Amino acid sequence: MRDYIALAAKSHHEWWRYVVGAFLIFIIWQLGTIPFIGAVSYKLAIDGGDLSSLGNYETLMGTLDSNLTFFLMLLSFAVGFFGVWLIVKFFHNQKFKDLLTTRAKFDWRRVLVGFSIVGFFIAAMTIIDYELNAEAYLWNLKWDQFLILAAIGIIMVPLQTTFEELYFRGYFMQGLGVIFKNRWLPLIVTSIGFGLLHLGNPEVGKLGYVIMVSYIGTGFLLGIMALMDEGLELSIGFHAGNNLITALLVTADWTAFQTESILIYTEEPSVGFDVLIPVLIIYPIYLLIMARIYNWKNWKSKLFGKVNLPETES
Template sequence: MIMPQQSSKNSGLWQQATLLPIALVAIEILVINGGMILDMTTSGTSDATRVLLMDSPHWFLLTGLVLGASEILAYRFLVKRFAKRPVTELGATGCIKETALGILVGSVLVSLPMLILWARGFWRFNSFAINSGILKGIGIGLIACVFEELLMRGVFLRLLEQKWGAPGALVVTSLVFGAIHLSNPGVTWLGALTIGVEAGFLLGTAYLWKRRLWFPIGLHFGWNAMQAAFWGGNVSGTGKQSGLLDGTLHGPTWLTGGSVGIEGSLLTAVIGLLAAGVIWKLTPREAPEMAPHEAKTPTDEVPDTGETPAITASEPGRQTRRD
């Protein structure tokens, strides 16, 4: 027989596992395809102008900002509504510091393989230019980081950890994270595996470190934005960007990443996995905080000592139970 409390807990987990992803995907579709609404309401605008607007760096940046803000608000609302708990993973205290630290760590980590390949002659510098592609690169970083972290770490990793523990949840979500990138044009099976190993484990441990999302969101943003806006690279097989630097990768695919970009490189996978190992060592081994309706009340468990509570007399004609 399922006890009412257990049924309530399972219901809350099921609602989070279904409603949160649906809401986040719906927001992505609505905002990214907002150009269709723009198209219908600007009949006097030429097709060329519409295409230019949709592909402009400013549009990418605005889309990223709107997506990030709306998804965070939706996540907070749905967690409070259905999980009935404080949204500690998106708490305001320390959010700027944690996000900034994540941006710094992500930028450094993704630059390490580029610097190594440059030093070894596998990346050739072509030119340097301040251009609008930098804004587009920042927008690309924003579009992916909030959605993917809320979905993969905020929903799936957190819920699976309650069922299987942190190691099992980390392995599963990392493999899934790599697999979903197969939808990108240039991603191969090997590329998906390296993305899962380097980024999946890295971002997963970044969440588990404090069980908050600001650090992995910042790390994810720094990782993508540095690739696109600074190095002008190919982010997750989506195509080469126009960044601050322009260069060419050449060499074996296992080293340069081929059509996937630097994320498909085994060198990047090793660096990401080592960084994930360091964060894992810093992560406290403690159970995740439960929602109020999932937590046990003092009356849920009565310790069985094997003894019968003693009866003492405190007043004539009255007995008091001493526990």
């Protein structure tokens, strides 16, 4: 049986390398925020603004042109992507392909399937809600700004989401898997960690910690995809489709991405049982669709079984 996690055993996989490597990737990722912080600081300085407000999310989002802000926000993830490649290649001596998939070649068709499934659903649900609740939306389509947004999004959003997949479903999942030699611990730790990554998002401040159910649930969804399919192609496509289509279609003044999207949601958000609907109903449907397409079997062993490392384990 192909084993995505066990691929890491072909390279340097001592536990301390993953501790150091994860830290170095994080530092490189954070270095990518310097252009954004620098641009906001410069704009505040020339406008006579208060530099002490740099830690305020509204200041970061509202100081620059929205498309420039969007680009600079995503730039740090592109730098983080480079950081993953750097650490994997030179610190672990691992083939980058082995961080991505067990297949002989990276499967772009799987990326397209993952992207299409979630993209179609988000577009359909947005159109339906707009038709039923049009007063909750402001039509915001300005072609000059939207086309710039689309160009930035098509290039930068996949870099953002692929970095997150490589860091969590790739580097951390493989690392934890080869260290503890099981699949359930990496799934749980990376899913919760992915959710906690979004703890600083403005949605959490607006909606409360209950929204973390959605973020952590999404982490589990993406982790299950990676383990069942023995590769990251589906989760990479799904994550990119979710973020890109959302950024292009609709935004609000309380979301992480405040873009020149087609629609602006203007009503005050509320959270109730509906936060559980995607996690308990929609996500299982996604998994069933993919399981049918790719004939997934052995769910118990793939999600909770042991990781059998090669005899050449170092």
